[in-house]
Amino acid sequence: MTITGKNFIGFSRSAATESHTFQAYVPAQATHLPEKFYAATPQEVDAAMQKGTQAFDTFATTSPAQRADFLMAITREIMVLGDELLQRAHLETGLPLPRLQGERARTIMQLTQFADLLREGSWVEASIDTAEPNRSPLPKPDIRKMLVPIGPIVVFGSSNFPFAYSVAGVDTAPALAAGNPVVVKAHPAHPGVSDLTAQAIQKAAEKTGMPDGVFSMLFDDGYIVGSALVKHPATKAVGFTGSQKGGMALYKMAMERSEPIPVFAEMGSVNPVVILPESLSADTNSLAQMLAASVTLGAGQFCTNPGLVFVVESPELEDFITLYSREISNVASTTMLTEGICNTFYQLKKEALAQNAVEILALSEIKSEEQNQSQATVARVSGKAFMANPALHEEVFGPYSLLVVCASIHELETALLLLKGQLTATLMATETEVARYPSILRILAQRAGRIVMNGVPTGVEVCPSMHHGGPFPATTDSRFTSVGRHSILRFVRPQSFQGWPNALLPDVLKNENPLGIRRLVNGQESLEAIDG
Numbered sequence: 001m002t003i004t005g006k007n008f009i010g011f012s013r014s015a016a017t018e019s020h021t022f023q024a025y026v027p028a029q030a031t032h033l034p035e036k037f038y039a040a041t042p043q044e045v046d047a048a049m050q051k052g053t054q055a056f057d058t059f060a061t062t063s064p065a066q067r068a069d070f071l072m073a074i075t076r077e078i079m080v081l082g083d084e085l086l087q088r089a090h091l092e093t094g095l096p097l098p099r100l101q102g103e104r105a106r107t108i109m110q111l112t113q114f115a116d117l118l119r120e121g122s123w124v125e126a127s128i129d130t131a132e133p134n135r136s137p138l139p140k141p142d143i144r145k146m147l148v149p150i151g152p153i154v155v156f157g158s159s160n161f162p163f164a165y166s167v168a169g170v171d172t173a174p175a176l177a178a179g180n181p182v183v184v185k186a187h188p189a190h191p192g193v194s195d196l197t198a199q200a201i202q203k204a205a206e207k208t209g210m211p212d213g214v215f216s217m218l219f220d221d222g223y224i225v226g227s228a229l230v231k232h233p234a235t236k237a238v239g240f241t242g243s244q245k246g247g248m249a250l251y252k253m254a255m256e257r258s259e260p261i262p263v264f265a266e267m268g269s270v271n272p273v274v275i276l277p278e279s280l281s282a283d284t285n286s287l288a289q290m291l292a293a294s295v296t297l298g299a300g301q302f303c304t305n306p307g308l309v310f311v312v313e314s315p316e317l318e319d320f321i322t323l324y325s326r327e328i329s330n331v332a333s334t335t336m337l338t339e340g341i342c343n344t345f346y347q348l349k350k351e352a353l354a355q356n357a358v359e360i361l362a363l364s365e366i367k368s369e370e371q372n373q374s375q376a377t378v379a380r381v382s383g384k385a386f387m388a389n390p391a392l393h394e395e396v397f398g399p400y401s402l403l404v405v406c407a408s409i410h411e412l413e414t415a416l417l418l419l420k421g422q423l424t425a426t427l428m429a430t431e432t433e434v435a436r437y438p439s440i441l442r443i444l445a446q447r448a449g450r451i452v453m454n455g456v457p458t459g460v461e462v463c464p465s466m467h468h469g470g471p472f473p474a475t476t477d478s479r480f481t482s483v484g485r486h487s488i489l490r491f492v493r494p495q496s497f498q499g500w501p502n503a504l505l506p507d508v509l510k511n512e513n514p515l516g517i518r519r520l521v522n523g524q525e526s527l528e529a530i531d532g
Contacts, residue, residue, distance in 0.1 A: 001081060001084060001196055001199060002177025002473045003029075003035050003088075003192050003195045003196065004195055004199070004467065005035050005036050005037045005041045005191075005195065005219075006038055007037055007044050007048075007218045007219055008195075008198045008199075008202060008215075008217040008218075009042065009044060009047050009048045009051060009214055009216045011212075018180070020031075020038070020041065020068050020221075020265070021035060021036040021037060021038055021492065021513050022036070022038040022039065022188060022191075022221040023035065023037065023039055024037070024091070024092050024190070024191050024213055024303065024316065025092070025093050025176055025189070025339060026091070026092065026094075026194050026292060027094040027336060027337060027339060027342070027372040028091075028094045028303065028371060028372070028373070029118065029337055029371065029372050030339070030372065031297075032093075032215075033114045033192065034092065035191075035192065035279050036218045036355055036404075037195075037354040038219060039219055039220045039221065039222070039225065040218035040219060040220055040225045040419070041225070042132060042139045042228060044218060045218060045225060045229060045232065046232070047107075047214075047229045048183045048216035048229075048235040048315040049183060049229070049232045049235060049395075050213075050344075051121065051154060051212060051216060052151075052152030052181035052183055052210075052213050052216065052234060052261075052286065053151070053152060053181075053183075053213075053234045054211075055181045055210075055211040055213035055214045056149070056151050056152060056180070056212055058060060058211040058235060059179055059210065059211050059214050060148070060179040060180070061178070061179075062179065062210075063516070064118040064119060064121060065117075065119060065370065065508075066208070066209075067118055067176065068114075068115040068116075068118040068119050068177075068492050069208050069212055070176065070204060070205065070208045071111045071112070071114055071115040071118070071177060072111070072112065072115050072180050073203075073204035073205075073207055073208050074111055074168055074200060074201050074204040075098060075108045075111045075112060075204045076204070076473070077200035077201070077204045077451075078104070078108065078168065078197065078200045079108065079201075080200070081197075083177075084196065085193065085196050085197070086104065087105070088102050088190075088192045088193050088196060089162045089163070089190060089193045089415070090115075091192075092162065092190040092191070092193055092336060092377055093162055093189065093193075093337050094334070094335030094336065094372065095162070095298075095335075095337075097192060097456075099298070099454060099512045100162075100163070100321075103162070103163045104163050104312050105166050106163070106164045106462060107163040107164045107168055107169060108141065108268055108397055109430070110164065110169070110173050110462055111168065111173050111183065111464060112483060113462065113484075114174055114176075114177040114339075114485070114488065115177075115178065116152075117485050117488070118162075118177055120517075121413055121515055121516075121517035121518075122517055122518045123147070123484045123485065123488055124145065124146045124147045124175060124508055124517070125145075125147050125494075125520075126144070126145070126146045126508045126509055126517060126518055126519040126520065127144065127146070127519065127520040128144045128145075128401040128509060128520065128522070128530065129141075129142070129144070129146045129523075130142055130521070130522060130530060131363060133158050136152070139309050139497055141498050142158045142344060142498065142499055142500070143497070143498045144496065144497045144498075144500070144509040145494055145495065145496045145497070145509075146493060146495065146506060146508055146509055147384060147489075147492040147493065147495075148179075148255070148493060148494075148495045149176075149178045149179035149180045149307060149491065149492060150236045150237060150491060150493050151180060151181075151234070151235075151237075151494060152180065152181045152182070152234050152235055152236055152364075153180045153181070153182050153183070153185060153192055153235075153236065153238070154182075154183050154184075154185075154229045154230060154235050154237075155167075155170070155171040155172050155175065155176040155183070155184045155185070155238075155239045155240075156171075156186065156187070156238070156239065156240040156242065156250075157169075157184060157187035157190075157194060158187060158241040158242060158396050159184065159187050159189045159190075159242065159337050159341065160298070160301045160303070160337055161241075162187075162189075162194075162300065163193070163197070164188070164204060164218045165184065165193050165241050166184075166186075166194060166197065166200065167184050167197040167198055167217060168200070168201060168241075170241075170482050170483055170487060171239030171240075171241075171264075171482065172201075172239075173183065174487045174488035174490065175180055175237075175239070175491045176214070176215070176492060177446075178355060178488050178492050179493045180236070180237075180491050181213055181214045181215065181216075182215050182216075182233075183215075183216045183217070183218065183227045183229060184198070184215075184216070184218070184256060184258065185216040185218055185220065185225055185229055186198070186217055186218065188219070188220070188221035189337060189338045189418055190459060191219060193406065194217065194219075194530050195286070196356065198215075198217040200329055202213050203249070207399045209499065212292055213427060214234050214358065223249075224414045226250070227253060228252050230253045230254055230257075230306055230454070232261070233258075233259065235259055235261060236261055237262050237263075237264065237490065237491055238261065238262070238263040238264065238265075239264050239482070239490070240252060240264070240265040240266070241266045242265075242266075242267065242304070243263075243267060243268060243397075244267040244268055244473050246267075246269070246513050247263070247265030247266070247267035247380055247476065248473075249382055250263050250265060250399075251263045251265060251476050253346075254480050255469070262476075262477065262490070263476055263479060263480065263488045264475070264477060265475060265476045266423070266469065266475050266477060266482055267303070267473055267475065267476070268303060268395045268473075268474070269303060269307075269421075269423035269424065269474045270306075270307035270395050270419075270420075270422065271304050271305065271307060271308075271312060271422055271424045271425070272306070272307075272308045272309075272395070272416070272419060272422060272425050272426070272444070273291065273306045273308070273309045273310065273425075273426040273428065273456075273457075273458045274310045274311075274385050274412070274416070274425075274426065274429070274439075274440060274444065275287065275310070275311045275320075275428040275429075276312065276428065276429040276430070276437070277312055277316070277430045277433075278429070278430045278432065278433050279312040279315065279428045279430055279433065279454070280311065280314060280316050280320055280428070281314065281315075281316040282430070282479055283453065284319050284320045284323060287324075288320055288323035288324040288327050288328055289323075290456055290514060291306065291309065291324060291325060291456065292327035292328050292331065292376075292378075293327075293399040293456070294306055294458045295307075295328070295376070295378070295397040295400075296328070296331045296364075296376045296458035296497030298458075299334045299335070299336050299337075299374040299397030299398060300397070300398040300400060301336065301337055301341065301373065301398065302458050302459045304423055304424050304457040304459075304460060305394060305399070305400055305422060305457075306418075306426065306456070306457060306458075307395055307400065307401055307402065307433065308393075308402055308419075309401055309402070309403050310383075310404045310405060310406060310407055310412055310415065310416065311403065311404070311406065312405075312406050312407075312408065312409060312411075312412055313406070313407055313408075318405060319363060319403070321380070321403070321422075324361070324378065324403070325361045325362035325369075325378060326362070327382045327403075328361070328362040328363075328364060328376050328377070328378045329362045329363065329364055329365075329376075330364070331364045331376040331399065332364070333364060333365060333367045333373040333374055333511055334373065334374050335371065335372055335373060335374070336372045336373070336398065338372070339372055340400070341397065342372040342373075342374075342398075343492065344397065345374070345377075345396065345397060345398035345400070346389065348394075348396045348397070348400075349377055349396050349398065349400050351381070351391070351400070352391070352392065352394075352400070353377075353379055354387055354398055355391055355392055356385060357378050357379070357381055357382060357385035357387065358380070358381050358385075358392070358402070359379060359380045359476070360377070360378075360379050361378075361403065362376075362377070362378050362379045362407045363375060363376070363377050363378055364376035364377070364399075366488035374398060374399050376400075377399065377400045378400075378401050378402075378403060379400075379401075379403065380402070380403045380405060381402060381403070381404055381405070381407060382404075382405055382406075382407070383404055383407060383411040383412065383414075383415045384407070384411070386404045386415055386417060387414065387415050387504065389416075389525045391460070393418065393419065393420070396420075396486075403439065403477050403483060409437060409440075412440070413439055413440060413443060414435075416440065416443045416444065416447075416453075417443060419443075419447050419450070419471055420447070420471075420472075420474075421447055421449065421470050421471025421472045421473055421474045421475075422447050422448040422449070422470050422471070422474050423449055423450065423457075423468065423469065423470045423474045423475075424448055424449070424450045424451070424452060424461075424470070425444035425445075425448035425450075425451050425455035425457075426451075426452040426453070426455065426456065426457050427441060427444060427451065427452070427454075428453075428454055429451050429453070429454070434453075437440065437446065445470075447470075447471060448465070448470050448471070448474075448490075449467045449468065449470030449475075449478060449481075450467055450468070450470070450473065460491060462482055462483055462484055465479065465484070466483050466484045467471075467481045467483075467484075467485070467486075467487075468481045468483035469481045469482060479524050495515070496510060497509060510530075511529055511530040512530075512531070513527065513528070513529050
């Protein structure tokens with residue numbers, strides 16, 4: 001398939017001017033690919049949002065089965081791209097092909113899960129309270145409620161997941177499933193991958209009869225297009241994965257609109273790991289190996305890599321530090337996603353290591369700084385120094401982790417109290433230790449969306465019980481997940497229908513229950529039709 005480089009607005013490709021173009025960067029070679037990508041104009045931004053608004057009236061009323069067919073058609077069109085999509089992603093991100101194959105499979109699974117969710121139907125949370133005309137002292141009206149779509153959604157592609165968190169990823173899939181048109185601002189780190197994926201979505205929309213404007217995508221290598229999309233009056237919500245600086249800038253824009261809108265931003269996390277003494281002594285070598293692998297997975301460019309590891313002084317601690325340092329030293333250098341991410345990693349790492357009382361424990365060998373190669377790093381600081389320096393609490397995005405050595409359990413608890421909101425928190429402990437120190441678990445639970453016990457936080461399972469979100473500043477709204485079926489709740493709102501004739505109600509709220517969806521009827525779950 002040919003990469004167009006043009007903006008995708010509905011099914012017609014823009015005749016974009018050459019006033020501003022950019023090219024895809026190859027981080028492993030420090031070169032650029034030949035295709036030009038055209039930054040969207042203000043007119044194209046407006047056209048995309050206007051098309052989305054027009055499409056909403058039709059798309060919101062499509063049946064769940066129709067939208068499920070659309071999502072499955074997207075999966076087929078993505079797979080038709082075959083190795084072309086994988087090879088392009090490999091060039092634009094430096095990620096190895098096996099990782100990309102796994103991520104593509106995850107993207108297909110995500111779309112498939114939402115198709116299954118649509119056919120199952122309970123996600124609309126249908127609730128029916130039938131009338132009681134003879135109730136005293138006042139009659140009770142017939143009231144029925146369900147979740148409904150909200151309108152055009154703006155999605156920002158993520159740098160570190162070119163498939164699963166990008167054009168057809170964790171924001172686009174649930175937004176479309178709910179019945180909302182989507183406008184994607186493609187990430188400039190992988191524009192060719194975005195281009196190919198956008199073509200797949202548009203083909204799927206055309207083949208399944210979806211309305212013109214149900215999906216659009218715009219390019220830009222700066223901030224102008226993204227800002228315009230968030231500020232556009234037709235935008236009803238925003239999905240974003242990236243830095244805290246970027247997420248908060250979008251959030252501020254959204255709050256300053258005449259009609260404020262929600263921004264569901266995932267903005268990073270240091271994902272603290274706490275290792276208690278009994279657990280440390282029980283299997284020192286395995287802990288060191290497991291932790292080093294998690295810190296350096298994907299060159300540390302996952303949102304769940306452990307950036308802080310808390311331990312308490314004990315006889316086994318020095319053995320652990322020796323083993324942990326050795327594991328970090330042996331990690332192979334790998335290509336980082338972009339030149340900007342690589343440069344920022346080395347700058348932030350330099351600043352962190354320059355802080356008072358920070359001691360370098362291990363550095364891995366680096367192949368070439370000129371070709372955006374990572375360098376795994378672990379450092380050490382005392383609990384007292386950590387508590388005195390807020391700069392040490394911040395994320396260094398990349399294969400870097402700081403070991404915080406506390407003098408006592410009390411010092412550990414005090415240090416943990418200083419942590420901000422996180423996506424994950426991990427407790428390495430025996431059951432006896434958990435019972436002995438309940439305050440540690442309580443502190444971690446208050447600060448994280450997912451609590452891991454005796455495992456590592458990397459690896460986000462896509463399932464209904466996964467919550468991928470957390471208290472601010474990990475995300476802008478800790479009530480919602482960006483992974484799994486419940487992520488659809490970000491892009492819907494509840495609506496009640498009072499006193500409506502049965503024939504005019506949405507199908508899911510009718511007496512007959514023609515879709516066979518589980519509903520709450522007069523406070524009780526039911527699959528049955530309502531009598532009369």
